[in-house]
Amino acid sequence: MAAQAGRRHRGLSTMRDPRYDILFEPVKIGPVTAKNRFFQVPHCNGMGHAMPLAHAAMREMKAEGGWAVVSTEECEIHPSGDLTPYVEARLWDDRDIPALALMCDKVHAHGALAALELTHNGPTASNLYSREVLIAPSHQPTKYGYPHQARAMTKHDIREYRRWHREAAIRGRRAGMDIIYVYAAHDLSLAMHFLQRRRNQRSDEYGGSLENRVRLLREVLEDTKDAVGDTCAVALRFATEELLGPGGVERAEAREIVAMLAELPDLWDVNVAAWYNDSVPSRFAAEGAQEPFIDFVKQTTSKPVVGVGRFTSPDTMVSQLKRGVLDMIGCARPSIADPFLPRKVEQGRVDDIRECIGCNICVSGDMTISPIRCTQNPTMGEEWRKGWHPERIAPKRSAARVLVVGGGPAGLEAARALGQRGYEVSLAEARKELGGRVTREARLPGLAEWARVRDWRVGQIRKLANIAVYLDSVLTAQDVLDFGAEHVVIATGCHWRRDGYGRSHGAAIDGFVDGARIYTPDDLMDGHLPEGRVVVFDDDGFYHAGIAAEALRLRGCEVAYLTPEDSVAPWSQHTLDYRHIRKRMAKLGIEAIVSHDIVGYAGSTLVLENVWDHQRRALACDAVVTVTARLPDDALYQELLRRESDWPAAALQSLRCIGDAEAPGLIAHAVYAGHRYARELEEPAAVGVPFKRHFHIE
Ligand code: ADP
Ligand code: SF4
Numbered sequence: 001m002a003a004q005a006g007r008r009h010r011g012l013s014t015m016r017d018p019r020y021d022i023l024f025e026p027v028k029i030g031p032v033t034a035k036n037r038f039f040q041v042p043h044c045n046g047m048g049h050a051m052p053l054a055h056a057a058m059r060e061m062k063a064e065g066g067w068a069v070v071s072t073e074e075c076e077i078h079p080s081g082d083l084t085p086y087v088e089a090r091l092w093d094d095r096d097i098p099a100l101a102l103m104c105d106k107v108h109a110h111g112a113l114a115a116l117e118l119t120h121n122g123p124t125a126s127n128l129y130s131r132e133v134l135i136a137p138s139h140q141p142t143k144y145g146y147p148h149q150a151r152a153m154t155k156h157d158i159r160e161y162r163r164w165h166r167e168a169a170i171r172g173r174r175a176g177m178d179i180i181y182v183y184a185a186h187d188l189s190l191a192m193h194f195l196q197r198r199r200n201q202r203s204d205e206y207g208g209s210l211e212n213r214v215r216l217l218r219e220v221l222e223d224t225k226d227a228v229g230d231t232c233a234v235a236l237r238f239a240t241e242e243l244l245g246p247g248g249v250e251r252a253e254a255r256e257i258v259a260m261l262a263e264l265p266d267l268w269d270v271n272v273a274a275w276y277n278d279s280v281p282s283r284f285a286a287e288g289a290q291e292p293f294i295d296f297v298k299q300t301t302s303k304p305v306v307g308v309g310r311f312t313s314p315d316t317m318v319s320q321l322k323r324g325v326l327d328m329i330g331c332a333r334p335s336i337a338d339p340f341l342p343r344k345v346e347q348g349r350v351d352d353i354r355e356c357i358g359c360n361i362c363v364s365g366d367m368t369i370s371p372i373r374c375t376q377n378p379t380m381g382e383e384w385r386k387g388w389h390p391e392r393i394a395p396k397r398s399a400a401r402v403l404v405v406g407g408g409p410a411g412l413e414a415a416r417a418l419g420q421r422g423y424e425v426s427l428a429e430a431r432k433e434l435g436g437r438v439t440r441e442a443r444l445p446g447l448a449e450w451a452r453v454r455d456w457r458v459g460q461i462r463k464l465a466n467i468a469v470y471l472d473s474v475l476t477a478q479d480v481l482d483f484g485a486e487h488v489v490i491a492t493g494c495h496w497r498r499d500g501y502g503r504s505h506g507a508a509i510d511g512f513v514d515g516a517r518i519y520t521p522d523d524l525m526d527g528h529l530p531e532g533r534v535v536v537f538d539d540d541g542f543y544h545a546g547i548a549a550e551a552l553r554l555r556g557c558e559v560a561y562l563t564p565e566d567s568v569a570p571w572s573q574h575t576l577d578y579r580h581i582r583k584r585m586a587k588l589g590i591e592a593i594v595s596h597d598i599v600g601y602a603g604s605t606l607v608l609e610n611v612w613d614h615q616r617r618a619l620a621c622d623a624v625v626t627v628t629a630r631l632p633d634d635a636l637y638q639e640l641l642r643r644e645s646d647w648p649a650a651a652l653q654s655l656r657c658i659g660d661a662e663a664p665g666l667i668a669h670a671v672y673a674g675h676r677y678a679r680e681l682e683e684p685a686a687v688g689v690p691f692k693r694h695f696h697i698e
Contacts, residue, residue: 017314019314019318020346022318027068027327028304032232032233035068038067038331039329041237042073042332044073044365045365045371045381046370046371046381047381049088053102057106058372058384059103060107060109061340061383063109065341066343067335067339067342072089073089073366075090075116075119076119076125079129081125082128084128085126086366086369091118091172103175104177113178116172116179117181118182118224122137122150123150128146134151135150135152137153137193138199138200143187165220166227169224173232179266181235181236183237186239187239187248191220194207194215197247210253210257211260218260229266234265235268236267236268239270239273240258241277251293255296255300262301266303266304267328268304269330270297271308276579278290279333279363281358282357282446283358283580287311288310288320289309295325298324304328305326306326308331310331310356333356334355337355338390341353356452357452359450361666362380375453375667393417394679396418396423396682398486398682400424400653403480403483403485404491405492407428407434407471407491408435408670411429411436413457415457415674416461416464418677419461419467420464425466428473429469429470429473430473431472432472433471438453440525440526444551476639480640481646484651487655488640488655489658490636492632492633493659494660497628498518498520500518500626502628509626510599511602512626518626519625521544521548530557532621534552534557534622535560535624536627537562538562538565539627540627541571542572543577546572546585559591560591560592561585563592564595567594595611599616606621632660659674
């Protein structure tokens with residue numbers, strides 16, 4: 001093996017940097033006081049009312065990690081605002097109180113305040129479960145394409161809606177909530193729908209003029225203050241811009257609304273709508289990107305203002321406070337990636353912060369109706385069902401040595417977490433740099449922040465004297481056996497196929513052979529680039545093909561994006577990337593050809609076939625980038641399996657293959673696999689289902 005990579009040992013500082021003192025000042029919010037300025041704003045998690053124990057344990061981590069306020073996700077107030085299939089919080093009647101009380105108790109145990117985001121989503125609900133008729137300011141289609149409409153609310157409906165909201169606020173207080181939100185953001189609640197001209201075409205006192213369109217929001221704020229305002233703070237979550245022109249809330253009108261309601265809520269939580277403009281992936285928006293849309297609010301109200309911007313840098317946070325943009329630092333994703341972010345700032349451990357990379361895999365949990373997961377934080381969503389803590393891990397069981405082969409996200413996380421357990425760990429990496437696919441992908445346009453997956457782990461590894469890192473070390477099976485570690489984990493990654501096999505093709509594509517001008521994402525990342533007219537063939541459906549197209553276009557190629565799917569990068573809908581990808585492709589002049597497959601490639605002619613009518617056409621192109629499927633680089637693992645008879649002499653007790661070398665997936669899968677390997681090494685194997693589940697029995 002090559003020389004060990006340089007390692008620095010840094011003592012743990014426990015002194016907070018005085019520059020950050022301002023972040024730890026208490027903030028009075030109506031009748032309650034937040035102990036510092038770190039505010040975990042509401043965020044979905046795919047667990048909600050269906051998995052209350054898992055939900056409460058996840059929120060508890062935030063409180064333990066130092067957030068002064070820990071919020072729920074959206075909380076439905078009535079069956080006529082049912083969000084099925086999405087799993088959010090619910091307060092339809094008293095029987096929903098205990099689930100949220102669980103969260104409040106856990107949040108309070110760490111001295112944090114619990115906040116509840118009440119909502120009735122009107123035409124942006126579904127009622128697929130309740131089968132109630134949807135309601136809206138005026139007759140209109142549903143937002144998400146359900147084949148039923150919402151009916152216009154009568155005055156009676158408006159009174160009922162106000163009553164439901166009031167009763168839910170009271171239930172929230174009974175659950176133990178300290179802050180009750182009125183929600184008028186994300187194009188997701190009636191209080192906002194009444195503001196929007198495109199949704200509110202009423203001619204009574206609730207429609208028309210701005211004063212009329214604001215009436216319901218004002219009434220609900222007043223109702224909530226009246227119902228619970230003596231002991232609970234009443235927050236308003238308000239979207240200042242929808243980027244939709246006059247049909248949506250626009251900044252000019254938002255300024256008037258903020259002025260009209262300035263002192264009514266105890267706290268303003270302000271952002272940009274809809275969700276895809278709020279939680280923008282890092283590929284399309286930098287830290288603090290919302291500032292130009294919300295910076296006017298603090299000048300208009302004396303009440304505290306919280307806002308978001310994927311803040312992970314305490315310096316940026318301090319700047320937001322000192323420049324008078326915000327009073328409290330709102331975080332959803334940064335609190336998911338590192339629930340202990342405030343604690344780390346407080347303890348002078350800023351370089352231990354596991355910074356969010358803005359990949360929005362967390363969003364995909366909610367979108368796919370599954371519990372939240374996070375690329376950076378593999379314990380997210382596993383706090384209750386696996387008992388995983390983001391900062392703590394069981395000590396090692398023995399003096400065994402562990403060899404980790406491969407320094408991508410899986411290998412790095414395995415090595416780091418094994419090192420945290422106290423194992424003697426050696427990490428061998430073939431290349432001259434760590435990070436594997438993360439390092440390579442982070443060089444693609446817009447993905448620079450993804451390198452944080454590597455950087456945090458390398459930073460932690462450097463602090464652990466029991467982890468040795470060997471770069472430039474391509475290990476063979478004999479090297480592994482000679483090394484003599486008791487446990488070996490292979491995390492050697494994968495590579496992209498060149499033959500065109502993928503979802504749409506059970507066999508290679510005609511003409512995708514050696515010597516043809518066929519490129520893969522690996523080629524692009526290795527700097528081996530096509531020129532001229534290039535077709536990027538996407539049979540993968542997520543980000544790789546779009547980024548390849550963008551990268552080549554930026555280098556001057558004429559680029560067409562081609563997919564057998566009916567839409568561009570369909571999975572990117574789940575990460576809120578989709579619209580941004582489409583806009584960027586349009587801006588760069590990348591032609592999108594959908595519903596077409598490739599049937600052959602000869603010379604510089606690609607033969608395409610429409611997947612529906614099977615009409616064929618020829619497309620001239622100088623090269624094809626094929627983004628279809630990947631194959632594990634598991635030759636080392638397979639060879640070691642074949643040599644199992646040599647293991648005893650080499651003292652080898654266990655061999656595992658993890659991450660992309662086992663089955664290619666997301667970076668999140670690789671990090672999770674590495675973490676899981678480290679957690680489970682030498683621990684008793686789970687009997688049966690390897691996690692706890694919720695059971696509902698009445
Ligand atoms: P994952 O996403 O599963 O972590 P990556 O492809 O990101 O996978 O990382 C795998 C890493 O393993 C790469 O950096 C690669 O250079 C390294 N690697 C592959 N084969 C070997 C080997 N035989 N010895 C040491 N390192 C290897
Ligand atoms: Fe950030 Fe990605 Fe984790 Fe979401 S999944 S919190 S975007 S690192």
